[in-house]
Amino acid sequence: MTTGRVAARRAATKDAILEAAWEIARSEGLGGVSMRPLAAALGMSAPSLYEYFAGKDAIYDAMYVQGNHALRERMQAITDLDRMSARESLVAGARAFVEFCNEDRARFQLLFQHSIPGWHPSEQAYAVAIENLELSRAHLESIGITHTRSLDLWTALVSGLASQQVANDPGGDRWLRLVEPAVDMFLSTEGGTK
Template sequence: MSTASVDRRTRRRQQTIDEILDVSIALMETEGVAALSLSAVARQLGMQPPSLYQYFPSKLAIYDALFQRGAEQFRDAQRKAVADVPVEQQLAHGIAAFGRWCMANQVLSQLLFWRTVPGFEPSPEAFAPALEVMADVQSHLQEAVESGRLREGAASEDGLALLTSMTAGLLSQQLANEPQASFEDGRYMKLIPVVLEMFFHHYAPTRGTAT
């Protein structure tokens, strides 16, 4: 078999995988994240359910691929948001990108940030982009510590947990109460600057001491 034939088969296979994931998201939007049905996915694609197993061995495998897709998209959106802004603004821009992406991708957000599917745990490969995001945020916090804008501890595991819990809490409230609102108009999303101010106040450098 020629290299061109192999490439065509690889492209067709990837196109089918992408279609399966797109249909899965659409079904999860209407039926609920945990209610995904392989039979329903196959019907939407016009294939027999056994054919689906040529691409995904189980429903959990589809969830895993969706988790990785979402984590990669989220990571890329956050990195793009901070690429061309001053260092001292990167944390705020990154968190805003988090909220904006989640509002635009609510199904994937539920899969990434809440345990909506009983028994599902992302594979290490799928989870890797999410770890990169956390490392990026921790790096922004560390920069703020080193520049004297935050005191030691802000970039610790506890500091990171506090910041992500506060921002995820706003997102949870937003999606629960105003899922149709835009990021700009969302009542809870508008509180992101307040949350950041609270975090910076909590980790404000001690007066008269060097960081």
């Protein structure tokens, strides 16, 4: 990697494009990102965007990676997990996840609902999402929950809370408040110890 002045400038422009794309996605909807207005927001012409991204799908792909990186940072920020009880760490993790989803509907749709017709994350982009999933698997393992069935039930429960929250009370806390009861319910049958 040379990372000279040219490459740095190029990376800065790519970041600016993605930032503008997020802004449009939040105000117009995820599917409302179109190349010409996106370019106009940056004072450039639409074809110039293709100098930085191979196409619209590549832009979604980069946004997908950014979103997953943001999620990882958020989840890692609450990792005083070692000093917490199993229940406390599950509550903290689930709450952080639901809050993350609830902050930005467009981001939630891109990351978890694959809401763009015909678009799928590339293999490398998807790998970042898998890493995140692996982190939460490791978290559950650390508190003694290792069975695939238990992990699947946990992901269903947490993703269900998040999707209901985002879809039916965006920005509110109607399902966010259910994180604690949900964790207690989950632990009551998983027999969580520690």
